[in-house]
Amino acid sequence: MKPVAMRLEMKFMATLLLLLSVVRAGADSTTSPPPVNMTTTLVNAGKFHTLVDLLQSTGLVDALTQKETESGITLFAPTDDAFSALPAGDLATLTQAQISSILEYHVLPSYFTLTALESISSPSVQTLASGKSGKSTLSISTSSDIVTLNTGVDTAQVLTTLIDQSPLLAVYVINAVLLPVEIFPATPGLSPLGAPALSPAVSPPSPTTSPVPVEAVPARAPFTSIPAPFFRPFSPPGINNPGNGPEIMPGSGAPGPSSGIGPLQVWKTFSVAALMVVTISFMF
Numbered sequence: 001m002k003p004v005a006m007r008l009e010m011k012f013m014a015t016l017l018l019l020l021s022v023v024r025a026g027a028d029s030t031t032s033p034p035p036v037n038m039t040t041t042l043v044n045a046g047k048f049h050t051l052v053d054l055l056q057s058t059g060l061v062d063a064l065t066q067k068e069t070e071s072g073i074t075l076f077a078p079t080d081d082a083f084s085a086l087p088a089g090d091l092a093t094l095t096q097a098q099i100s101s102i103l104e105y106h107v108l109p110s111y112f113t114l115t116a117l118e119s120i121s122s123p124s125v126q127t128l129a130s131g132k133s134g135k136s137t138l139s140i141s142t143s144s145d146i147v148t149l150n151t152g153v154d155t156a157q158v159l160t161t162l163i164d165q166s167p168l169l170a171v172y173v174i175n176a177v178l179l180p181v182e183i184f185p186a187t188p189g190l191s192p193l194g195a196p197a198l199s200p201a202v203s204p205p206s207p208t209t210s211p212v213p214v215e216a217v218p219a220r221a222p223f224t225s226i227p228a229p230f231f232r233p234f235s236p237p238g239i240n241n242p243g244n245g246p247e248i249m250p251g252s253g254a255p256g257p258s259s260g261i262g263p264l265q266v267w268k269t270f271s272v273a274a275l276m277v278v279t280i281s282f283m284f
Contacts, residue, residue, distance in 0.1 A: 035165070036165050038169060039055070039056075039061055041163055042077065045162060047079045048079065048080065049080055050080050051083070055103060058099055058100045058103060064107065067109065068168050069168070071109060071111075072110055072168045072169065073109060073128070073168075073169060073170075074107065074108040074112045074117075074171075074172070075107050075169075075171045076158070077173055077174065078156070078176060082174065082177050083177055086177055101129050101136070101180065102129075102178070102179070104128040105128070105129040105138070105180045107128035107129075108126075108127060108128070108138075109126065109127070111168060113164065113170065114147070114158075114161055114164070114170075117147050117158070118147055119142075121141055121142070122139065123137075123139040124138075124139070125137060125140050135182055136182055138151060138178070139151075146158070151180055153180070153181050154177075154179050156175055156177070157174065157175055157176075159173045159174060
């Protein structure tokens with residue numbers, strides 16, 4: 001009886017150990033999901049080609065993978081449409097270091113769930129581009145369940161969650177490229193600070209008032225002499241005006257006005273009157 005009891009006890013112990021190993025394996029598979037390849041997921045999504053190309057050309061894929069295993073990361077992923085909305089030539093004028101800084105500006109150096117993002121209300125959230133300088137921070141706020149990212153230059157909204165692998169990686173789709181104020185000016189529509197500065201516009205010269213031409217006034221002839229009188233005193237015939245014709249005005253060459261009595265008749269009348277006066281005076 002004793003050997004049979006021992007065999008049954010041994011079978012029971014073996015079965016118990018097998019069940020414990022199965023339960024432990026199931027628990028491990030539940031708490032430790034297989035790692036997700038961020039680059040592969042972005043490529044398979046089909047709308048992040050520009051972002052993937054920039055991550056690979058700058059060599060940031062390996063750096064983000066290492067950071068992911070150390071403390072976890074949160075990536076804000078702009079779509080291809082978001083990159084197309086940038087002014088033409090903005091990225092072409094940047095250096096490789098500036099492009100790397102812009103990509104790091106889209107990464108938070110720790111893992112955030114969407115609920116954790118919605119609970120943030122800070123004007124200065126550190127990004128992977130902040131480093132020791134403390135610059136390149138990001139403002140995160142939530143209104144009506146919409147998470148908004150504000151750079152001081154532009155804003156972007158979180159559209160959806162692409163990857164959520166706690167506690168290592170979270171990737172959120174956004175509708176605009178985040179432009180750090182350290183590289184882009186805070187005035188919309190201007191080129192990046194790394195681009196050649198535009199020459200200031202030359203203002204057109206102010207119009208000048210031309211003097212109004214004054215019509216020349218012909219000079220008057222100099223005053224030389226006083227013209228002779230139109231009429232001259234009466235002179236007896238035979239001195240200046242012989243005969244009974246009309247008197248000629250000096251300097252005019254034309255006969256003067258006639259009164260109907262010639263100078264000779266006046267002279268004769270005057271002589272007769274004088275003779276009568278003398279005769280009467282002798283009579284008295």
